[in-house]
Amino acid sequence: MPSFKTLARTIQHHFLVILNFFNNRATNALGESFNAKIKAFRNAMRGVRDVEFFLFRLSEIYA
Template sequence: IKAAYDLSMKLTIIFNSCKCKEEAFKKLALWYNEVEAAGIDSFRSVARSIETHYLTILNYFNNRSTNASAEAFNAKIKSFRASARGVRDINFFLFRLQKIYA
């Protein structure tokens, strides 16, 4: 458990302390090596995700912004659509969305 906690805290520190892409890339590579050495399966899946999407993940370090606002708005649209029990008239649905969330 201690090894898993340490790995998670090291990843948190990388995201909180790194100011540029190059520094983050180096530290993520070192963290990836530690995950491989630890042999914890759940961290291997996280490491594979980071390895697959590292270019997009490193973009976070440019201006420290995420797509969280877009995801939150998407969730609101899905919730609104579910409360309306589906959509028949798309134009009217978009009109209502505009009036509620604009």
């Protein structure tokens, strides 16, 4: 039963977030989508060593 105990701890840990979804239909889908866009942009800009330029381009495109 160790896997069931792990599942029970996970549900207890995220209980308020789970209830928030059912009460407000709120998810973090927008945040996850934005993270995916940043990852895709980072892959397209691979090899860039200038971090300031990378952050500038990122803010210009997605801000």
